[in-house]
Amino acid sequence: MTTPAVESPRSPHRSTQGEAPRRRRRTGRWILLSLAVLVAAGAGTTYWLYSGLNGNIQGVDIDKAIGDDRPEKLPTSGQNILILGSDSRAGDNAALNTGKVAGARSDTALVMHIPEGRTEAVAISIPRDTLVTRPECAKSDGTTVASAKRVMFNSIYGQVGPACVVKTVEQMSGIRMDHYMEIDFAGFKGLVDAIGGVTVTVDKDIHDKSSGLDLTAGTHRLDGTQSLQFVRTRHGIGDGSDLGRISLQQQFMLDLLSEIKQQDLLGSPTKTYKIADKLTAALTTDAELASLTKLAELGRSLNGVNPSSMETIMLPVSYDKIDPNRVVAAEPQATELWKALRDDSTIPESAKKSPATGG
Secondary structure (H helix, E strand, O other): OOOOOOOOOOOOOOOOOOOOOOOOOOOOOOHHHHHHHHHHHHHOOOOHHHHHHHHHOOOOOOOHHHOOOOOOOOOOOOEEEEEEEEOOOOHHHHHOOOOOOOOOEEEEOOOOEEOOOOOOOOEEEEEEEEEEEOOOOEOOOOEEOOOOEEEEEEHHHHHOOOOHHHHHHHOOOOOOOEEEEEEEEHHHHHHHHHOOEEEEEEOOEEEEEOOEEEEOEEEEEOOOOHHHHHHHOOOOOOOOOHHHHHHHHHHHHHHHHHHHHOOOOHHOHHHHHHHHHHHOOOOOHHHOOOHHHHHHHHHHHOOOHHHHOOEEEEEOOOEEEOOOOOOOEEEOHHHHHHHHHHHOEEEEEEHHOOOOOOO
16 A cells, blocks of 8 residues: 655635536546546447457556445435546656555546436536545555544545545545546557647746646647646646646537547447547546446446536635644535435535635
């Protein structure tokens, strides 16, 4: 088990660059990546596709690791998928200029909720700096880690593993996660390179020594490495916090969607295979999903969901009173948000407003 990384404090109080529409500015790039996997998986299951991709996928037995200590699956709850973007610096990721800290963390976390029988979906982004209560969890070696309060959310992955992240989210929300999906840095870079790059436009110069991104104002064609720098940039824009960079991630997701649509990549079996090969090599799922057949079934069940109409909301958070460099779930907004998802009801506008905005 890797040692959890220690991060230097960073202030989330300065303003972000630009403003995106209220409902769409808070998200992570991993929504699109997961949907791309599902669509690619649903494109066909001929033997050559299956044999080439199926062995790439890694599985984690979430049910065994958590046991019965989980919320009840409700008839109204639709499908709920926890999507993590992991930032391990090991293996292929070591060459991606993503930092020199040890271990692995969940760089981005999203709860994707798909109401039963509908074409709409909503994604709830959990800020990585959120302080949470980590429940008692079992590690992969069978040992137990005691519950702890005021743990930074993105440290749980490295401390205990993905099953504990799932358990933490379930206890925060009261919602049972039907599935788990994780993709790492190398998978993100490979996707962009597989489609030949993504075009982005920025209205101000961005110079971030930490991520390595160096862009002048204007339009640029980014390769995989540059795209990774773009979505990880914090210090070159706004307040230098995780909250501040979310607008860039949102912009890139839309630009990537446009690129895929313009090139009709998923309409070409050859290009589909190339994309899916890059993604599945970097994909970890729950044990139930860890095959191309199961991913294809899930993909077909989500066929009617249009990513461009997906509502994206950041979990409402406020600055922590003890450590202003961290945030905590804002109440009663967070409780109202999770309740609406559990009941499959309309999310109140008040539950979408976060006191901590990065501004």
